[in-house]
Amino acid sequence: MDFRVSPRGQIAGRCRVPGDKSISHRAVMLAALAEGESRFGGFLAGADTLATAAAFRAMGVSIDGPHEGQIAVQGVGLHGLRAPPGPLDMGNAGTGMRLLAGIMAGQRFGVTLIGDESLSRRPMRRVIAPLRQMGADIAAAQGDTPPLGLRPVVRLQGIDYVLPMASAQVKSCLLLAGLYAAGRTCVTEPAPTRDHTERMLAAFGRPVQRDGARVCIDGGGASLRATSFAIPGDISSAAFPLVAALIASPGAVLIENVGINPTRTGILDILRAMGGDIELLNQRDAGAEPVADIRVRASRLRGIAVPAAMVPLAIDEFPAIAVAAACAQGETLITGAQELRVKESDRIAAIAAGLAALGIAVEALRDGLRIQGGQFHGGVVDSHGDHRIAMAFSLAALRADAPVQIRDCVNVGTSFPGYVDLMRGLGLGIEVS
Structure with missing residues (x-):
């Protein structure tokens, strides 16, 4: 299964992402x-x-x-x-x-x-x-x-x-x-x-x-006791409409009921440090987890050196962060992220290859990436069967001058069933072949 995404486009609306x-x-x-x-x-x-x-x-x-x-x-x-x-x-x-x-x-x-x-x-x-x-x-x-x-x-x-x-x-x-x-x-x-x-x-x-x-x-001790609670939306899935709204022109999205566990909100801190207009609304607790609605508006992003302390708190979101970095002014440096080498794909290599295929200057490091903000061009990206690589590069078309095709996207369903319909509803010109 491949994605084909039309260039440019506006992103607007409200949505709920699947459970964490x-x-x-x-x-x-x-x-x-x-x-x-x-x-x-x-x-x-x-x-x-x-x-x-x-x-x-x-x-x-x-x-x-x-x-x-x-x-x-x-x-x-x-x-x-x-x-x-x-x-x-x-x-x-x-x-x-x-x-x-x-x-x-x-x-x-x-x-x-x-x-x-x-x-x-x-x-x-x-x-x-x-x-x-x-x-x-x-x-x-x-x-x-x-x-x-x-x-x-x-x-x-x-x-x-x-x-x-x-x-x-x-x-x-x-x-x-x-x-x-x-x-x-x-x-x-x-x-x-x-x-x-x-x-x-x-x-x-x-x-x-x-x-x-x-x-x-x-060990030993009391048995586990049954319990019931609502599972919040996955911030790793929210990363995609979030970044889409930041880089679109115009872009404005409200993502409802997202888990904001402080050990998972590195993406919010990183994108805010890059100049992202991100606001948490209606903060509350759901079961054992904190939850909020996330409002995002299109922003002029700037490159940063991602602080080492933030890396483990955003490890699954770096494919989306990398696309945002490619749309930022200046250089973004990510280090201390060697864990990306052993995900569903070698994500450092896959991100670097995808950005280069779409015209972005990028250097793959042993433990991260050096990304120079620039202009996305149309082209073909191989996702290597990695769901987060596939979804991240579908967003690149929002700032591209020609269509973007992403190959081997069937595994998107492992974490985000309904991704195509949700993003299409927000304005992304995404088709499946």
């Missing part, structure tokens, strides 16, 4: 391990989160939905999962596989986690090594990539682990494994990362202990 993917994954996982029925509104019915739901169904968990964003999960308790009839296929869901590895490491049965071609190339050493320190029996393909085979052990042992690289997925994997471990499991972060797992564990009745950069959970 990170929260949707964790909601199903913790609800499955809880006692009783949990219900969630705003659940993201994307390919990644549906793969997580299918995995728990295969292990005996009754899940009703999702139906129009509503999903109900009948928890089986921490020790109620059953051996699945075959491998658990996580599709393209890196978050799903890494977090599920932590849960499966503590089960009384063996399991194999597999994924699609893209996921089968993604590194899993970052979770395999600490899980083995906890006593997990885990095997992987050459290069520590999927499939992952986990065999039962007598019991895991809590560890005190210092993350070599900031990663919410690794932190979450170890905290979930810590539910099954003897003693205390602690994780120390080199920089703040998204804290959805910590917030949701507390919502399910198992609060963690935080001391600065160190977060701990005690």
Whole structure:
């Protein structure tokens, strides 16, 4: 599936983006391990989160939905999962596989986690090594990539682990494994990362202990208690109409009901530092998460050196930020973002190739990008099957002098089902072939 986007165009209106993917994954996982029925509104019915739901169904968990964003999960308790009839296929869901590895490491049965071609190339050493320190029996393909085979052990042992690289997925994997471990499991972060797992564990009745950069959970103890809440819109998905409004002429969008967890709002801070007119309205709490409506107006952007502290707080939004940087006056420098090398694609390479194909001066660095603002031209961009690359470069046409074609866009459905219709409704001239 390819996108073809007409040049120029105005962006205006209001919209709601799909539910937060990170929260949707964790909601199903913790609800499955809880006692009783949990219900969630705003659940993201994307390919990644549906793969997580299918995995728990295969292990005996009754899940009703999702139906129009509503999903109900009948928890089986921490020790109620059953051996699945075959491998658990996580599709393209890196978050799903890494977090599920932590849960499966503590089960009384063996399991194999597999994924699609893209996921089968993604590194899993970052979770395999600490899980083995906890006593997990885990095997992987050459290069520590999927499939992952986990065999039962007598019991895991809590560890005190210092993350070599900031990663919410690794932190979450170890905290979930810590539910099954003897003693205390602690994780120390080199920089703040998204804290959805910590917030949701507390919502399910198992609060963690935080001391600065160190977060701990005690094994044993109380069961998880079923709970219900509304999942807010995903700020990673909101990034696309947000950037579209900033760079369009004219542009004005209100994005309703977006999660503004402070560990996820790096994109807002970065774009404001570039001169973006972004306002948070109707701020409130929804369940364990802060929520707001985001008003965005077209702005004259300027290049900046992105502060290192903001990078982990916007790691999934850099494809969209890069398109904004290409529309800014002057140079934008992104460093400390080596994590982008091991996403659904090598996003540093994919962003650099896409910008260059559309006439933007760009340099790919080992851990980031140097982007010189300029004029987008028409052309063809290869998304490398990466949903965020595909969506980001569809926005470039708003400032291009000829149509932009993006190849291999089928995986957009993993995080943003309905993307084409939503953006077309705001004024983007996007067609699918």
